[in-house]
Amino acid sequence: MSSKRENGSAPLLRINHVKKEYPGVVPLRDVNLTVEEGDVISVIGPSGTGKSTLLRMINRMEEATAGEIFFHDEEITSPSCDTGKLRQKIGMIFQSFNLFPHLTVIENIMAAPVALKNLSKQEAYDKAKALLGKVGLVEKMFGYPRELSGGQQQRIAIVRALAMEPELLLLDEPTSALDPTMTGEVESVLNQLGKDGVTMMIVTHSMELARRVSSRVLYMDEGEIYEEGTPDEIFTSPRREKTRQFIHRLKVLTIVVEQREFDFVGKTNEINVFAQKNGVPRLMTHFLLLLFEELVVHLILPRIAESPRIVWSLEYDAKNEQAQMSVNYNGGVFNAMEGGDELSMGIIRRCAKTVRYESVADEKMPNHIFATVALNKE
Amino acid sequence: MRAQFLCLRMTALSVMVFLLLFVHDGLASPLTTEADLAHGRIGTWPGSKVEEYARKIYPNAKFVYLDTVADMAQNLRQGKIDAFAMNRILVDELFYNGETGMEILGDSLGKTAYSFVFAYSDRGEKLCNEFNDFLRANRENGTLHELQQKWLNHEGDVADYKPPVLSGENGTLSVVINPIFPPMLFVSNGQFAGYEAELLARFCEAYGYDFKPTVATFEAAVGGVANGQFDIGMSSVEYIAEREEHVLFSNPTCEADCVLVVRSDGANSAGILDTLKKKIYDTLIRENRWKMLVNGMATTLVITFASVLLGSLGGFFLCLLYHEGNRIFNSLVENVSRFLQGMPVVVLLMTFYYIVFGSSDMSGVVVAIIVFSLIFAFGVFGMLKSGADSIPRGQTEGALALGFSERQAFVRFILPQAVRIFFRTYQTAIVDLLKSTAIVGYIAVQDLTKMADIIRARTFDAFAPLIAISVLYFLLAWLLKKITGEILIRLNPENRTAEEILPGVKL
Structure with a gap:
C-alpha cells in the first residue's frame, strides 16, 4: 500500500482549483492538492477556513461549487460518479464517532462489509475480530457504544471504516471530542496506521496530533492551502506570516489613531476586550494600557503638527505569555522617546522588557517603536 | 411489582367510590302538578308527534332531547328533567319492568302511529306493497292483534321467543335496526325480539325473504334507506309528514297514545344492596x-x-x-x-x-x-x-x-x-x-x-x-x-x- 506510484500512473487523489461558495461566504476560494498513496496529511488552520468542507468534498458529503477532484483517474465531482461505490473506497472518521448506538460493536463493524461487499458473516466477523485485535478492543465486541469511553468509541469507528478496506481514510477532527487523557490512544492507533501505509487525510486542531502522525502538513487560510511542508518545516520554521501567527497562537490587535481628540476611552476598552478574550494576564494588560497612553497620547501625538496617523499594533503570543507591541507614526522622522517627558519615559521603561526606535525609508510613516512586554523579567 | 399492586389497589378503591356514588341515584323530590310543568323541563324525541302534542300544552316548557326511554327515566329520576313525553307502549314497558317512582300525568295527549319505511324506488315500492298486504291479511285473521297482546300487553310468555328459520329463496333484505325500544324491538337472549322483530320475521317468512340486520339509529340511517343502501328502516319509526318526503311509509303496524311521565311519591323501598343486586342481575345474568x-x-x-x-x-x-x-x-x-x-x-x-x-x-x-x-x-x-x-x-x-x-x-x-x-x-x-x-x-x-x-x-x-x-x-x-x-x-x-x-x- 505504501509504495509510491510509478511514473505515469495517476496519483491517488488530485484536487484541481476547487471552490466552495455558500450564500455570502466563500470558505474555499481555490484549493489545489495532490495526495499520493501512503501520505499522511494533516490539515490545520483557523476555524472557518473550510478544512472540514474540503475533506467532506472528497467523499461527496459536500458538493464543490467549481473545480474538479480526481480519485485515481475518475472525476468524482462529476454528477455521474457513483457516490456509494466511491465512499466504500474512501472511509471517513467523524469528530462525534457516529457509531450506531442500537447495535453492538461487532454489528457496527460488520454491517457495511456484509451488506455492501457481500462478505459472508463469517468472513466479516473474522476480519472485524482481527482489526479489533489491532486496536486492543476484542473484549468489547458485544458491548454497546455507550458502554465505551470516547477514545474506545473512536477506535471502534476507525475499525469500522477499515473493515471496508478503504484506499483513503478521511478523519474530521478525530480527537476534538475526546478529553485529553484519551487523545493519546487514538493518536497511537493513527500512528500505527500511518506506519502500515494507510493513506490518511486528517483535519485537526491538535498540533500535537499533526506533528506526531503526519508526513505532510497543510496550513489552510484565506480559502486556499496557504503553506505546505513537512511537520518540521511548518512547526519550527514556518515561512509565511499567518502560518507563524497560527503556529505560535499569536493574537493580533491593531488600533489606528488619526485625530488629536480621538476616542481614548473607546480605544482602551478595545485593548481591554482583546486582553480578556485572549487571556492576557491582568498585570500585562495594565502595562499595555500604560504603554499605549504614554507613547500615543503623551509622547507622539503632541509632536505631530498636523493630520496625525498613528498605527498601534499588538501581537500576543499565548504560548510564551509574551506581547510584541509596535507603533508606526508620521510627522517627519523623529524618535518620540528622545527629549520626551521624563515621567512618561520612566513608566515606559518600567512596563516594557525591551523598547527601541527605528526609522524606516517610508515617507509617510517613517517612525517605528518596538516594545516587548513579558512578566518574567530577567 | 409492589408498585403495580399498589396501583391496582388504588384503582379498585376509586372504582368502589364511583360505584357508591352511582348506587345512590340521588332521587329528586316529586313534582307532579301540571302548573309546575308550565315552565319545567320535558324530555322527548326531537321532531316526534309526542313533542308536537306536549308543546301545544306546555308552550313555555324547555324541551330536552334524549335518545331512549332508559335515558329519560334516568334523567327524570335524578331531577334533570321534570317530565318526559313518550308513547304509551314504551312507557308501559318501564312500569312493567318494576319502576315505582314515576307515574303518568293526566290523559292521553294524542295518538301516534308506527310504520316500517322503504325507499322510493321500484324495489322499495314493491316491498312496501308486499308488507302492506301482509299487514292487511294478518289484521284480518287476528294475528296482528295476537302479536300486540303478546308483546305490547304482556299477555302470554315471550321469554322463549324463537324466530322462524328463514329460507331466503327470494333474496335477503338489508334492514336497519336499532334494538333499544322494548317492547317494540330489543335484544333478548342474544337475538332480536319484540313486536316489530316478530313482524319482520313473519313477513320475511311469508314472502320467502331472509334479512341482514344492521344496527344503527334511524336518524343516522334514514339517508341509507332513502338511497337504497337499506331495504327496510324500522324500530319505532313514527309517521311524520316531513319524513315522508324522503322515505316511503308502510301502513301503521300499531298505534299508541302519547303521555307525560312524571315523578311520583312511590319511591323504591328496596335497600341499597338489594337494588345493586337487582341491577347487576338485570344487566349481566338475566337473558344471558x-x-x-x-x-x-x-x-x-x-x-x-x-x-x-x-x-x-x-x-x-x-x-x-x-x-x-x-x-x-x-x-x-x-x-x-x-x-x-x-x-x-x-x-x-x-x-x-x-x-x-x-x-x-x-x-x-x-x-x-x-x-x-x-x-x-x-x-x-x-x-x-x-x-x-x-x-x-x-x-x-x-x-x-x-x-x-x-x-x-x-x-x-x-x-x-x-x-x-x-x-x-x-x-x-x-x-x-x-x-x-x-x-x-x-x-x-x-x-x-x-x-x-x-x-x-x-x-x-x-x-x-x-x-x-x-x-x-x-x-x-x-x-x-x-x-x-x-x-x-x-x-x-x-x-x-x-x-x-x-x-x-x-x-
Whole structure:
C-alpha cells in the first residue's frame, strides 16, 4: 500500500482549483492538492477556513461549487460518479464517532462489509475480530457504544471504516471530542496506521496530533492551502506570516489613531476586550494600557503638527505569555522617546522588557517603536 | 411489582367510590302538578308527534332531547328533567319492568302511529306493497292483534321467543335496526325480539325473504334507506309528514297514545344492596346479557387489533415513502394528516360509512377498521417521523460514509432507532385507539359501548351497564399495555446473546 506510484500512473487523489461558495461566504476560494498513496496529511488552520468542507468534498458529503477532484483517474465531482461505490473506497472518521448506538460493536463493524461487499458473516466477523485485535478492543465486541469511553468509541469507528478496506481514510477532527487523557490512544492507533501505509487525510486542531502522525502538513487560510511542508518545516520554521501567527497562537490587535481628540476611552476598552478574550494576564494588560497612553497620547501625538496617523499594533503570543507591541507614526522622522517627558519615559521603561526606535525609508510613516512586554523579567 | 399492586389497589378503591356514588341515584323530590310543568323541563324525541302534542300544552316548557326511554327515566329520576313525553307502549314497558317512582300525568295527549319505511324506488315500492298486504291479511285473521297482546300487553310468555328459520329463496333484505325500544324491538337472549322483530320475521317468512340486520339509529340511517343502501328502516319509526318526503311509509303496524311521565311519591323501598343486586342481575345474568358484553368486547378487540396491525404497517410505509422526498407525495401526506387531525373521529366514521362506502354493502366493522387504521397509520407516521427527526444527522452521515445509500441508511440505522424512541408513545396510542373505538356504535357496529346501550335500553338502568363496561375497558387497556410491554422486553436487542447477535458465525 505504501509504495509510491510509478511514473505515469495517476496519483491517488488530485484536487484541481476547487471552490466552495455558500450564500455570502466563500470558505474555499481555490484549493489545489495532490495526495499520493501512503501520505499522511494533516490539515490545520483557523476555524472557518473550510478544512472540514474540503475533506467532506472528497467523499461527496459536500458538493464543490467549481473545480474538479480526481480519485485515481475518475472525476468524482462529476454528477455521474457513483457516490456509494466511491465512499466504500474512501472511509471517513467523524469528530462525534457516529457509531450506531442500537447495535453492538461487532454489528457496527460488520454491517457495511456484509451488506455492501457481500462478505459472508463469517468472513466479516473474522476480519472485524482481527482489526479489533489491532486496536486492543476484542473484549468489547458485544458491548454497546455507550458502554465505551470516547477514545474506545473512536477506535471502534476507525475499525469500522477499515473493515471496508478503504484506499483513503478521511478523519474530521478525530480527537476534538475526546478529553485529553484519551487523545493519546487514538493518536497511537493513527500512528500505527500511518506506519502500515494507510493513506490518511486528517483535519485537526491538535498540533500535537499533526506533528506526531503526519508526513505532510497543510496550513489552510484565506480559502486556499496557504503553506505546505513537512511537520518540521511548518512547526519550527514556518515561512509565511499567518502560518507563524497560527503556529505560535499569536493574537493580533491593531488600533489606528488619526485625530488629536480621538476616542481614548473607546480605544482602551478595545485593548481591554482583546486582553480578556485572549487571556492576557491582568498585570500585562495594565502595562499595555500604560504603554499605549504614554507613547500615543503623551509622547507622539503632541509632536505631530498636523493630520496625525498613528498605527498601534499588538501581537500576543499565548504560548510564551509574551506581547510584541509596535507603533508606526508620521510627522517627519523623529524618535518620540528622545527629549520626551521624563515621567512618561520612566513608566515606559518600567512596563516594557525591551523598547527601541527605528526609522524606516517610508515617507509617510517613517517612525517605528518596538516594545516587548513579558512578566518574567530577567 | 409492589408498585403495580399498589396501583391496582388504588384503582379498585376509586372504582368502589364511583360505584357508591352511582348506587345512590340521588332521587329528586316529586313534582307532579301540571302548573309546575308550565315552565319545567320535558324530555322527548326531537321532531316526534309526542313533542308536537306536549308543546301545544306546555308552550313555555324547555324541551330536552334524549335518545331512549332508559335515558329519560334516568334523567327524570335524578331531577334533570321534570317530565318526559313518550308513547304509551314504551312507557308501559318501564312500569312493567318494576319502576315505582314515576307515574303518568293526566290523559292521553294524542295518538301516534308506527310504520316500517322503504325507499322510493321500484324495489322499495314493491316491498312496501308486499308488507302492506301482509299487514292487511294478518289484521284480518287476528294475528296482528295476537302479536300486540303478546308483546305490547304482556299477555302470554315471550321469554322463549324463537324466530322462524328463514329460507331466503327470494333474496335477503338489508334492514336497519336499532334494538333499544322494548317492547317494540330489543335484544333478548342474544337475538332480536319484540313486536316489530316478530313482524319482520313473519313477513320475511311469508314472502320467502331472509334479512341482514344492521344496527344503527334511524336518524343516522334514514339517508341509507332513502338511497337504497337499506331495504327496510324500522324500530319505532313514527309517521311524520316531513319524513315522508324522503322515505316511503308502510301502513301503521300499531298505534299508541302519547303521555307525560312524571315523578311520583312511590319511591323504591328496596335497600341499597338489594337494588345493586337487582341491577347487576338485570344487566349481566338475566337473558344471558353478559354474552352480549362478551360479543361487544370481541368486536372492540377485533377493531382495535386489526387497526393497530394495519395502521402500524401503513404508518411504516408512509414513513418510508415520505423519506424518499417526493414533493407532491409529501405535501399530500402532510395535508391528509392535517385533515385527519382536524376531524372528529365520529364524523370521519359516519362520512366513510354513509358517503364513501355508502353504496357498497361493506359492514360497519370493516369501515371502522379502515377508518381507525387510517388514523392510526398517520399517528404512527407522525411518531416515527418525529422519532427519526430526533436522530442526529451524524448517524445518517456515518452510514453514508460507509457507502450505504440514503434509503439504506434510513431503513437500517435511523428507523430502528426511531422505533425505540417512539415505543412508549406507541403503547399509549394503542390504548387511546381502544378507547376511541367506543363511538363505532354510530356506524352500526355493536361494540362494547353499543352493547351497554342496548342493555341499558332494556333494563332502564344506566348504572350497572356503565360500570360493567368501565371495568371491561379498564381491563382491556391494562391487558394491551401488558402485551405491548412484554413485546418491548422480548424485542429489546440488548437482551440478545452472542449467538443471537451473530447466528451461524463461529466465534
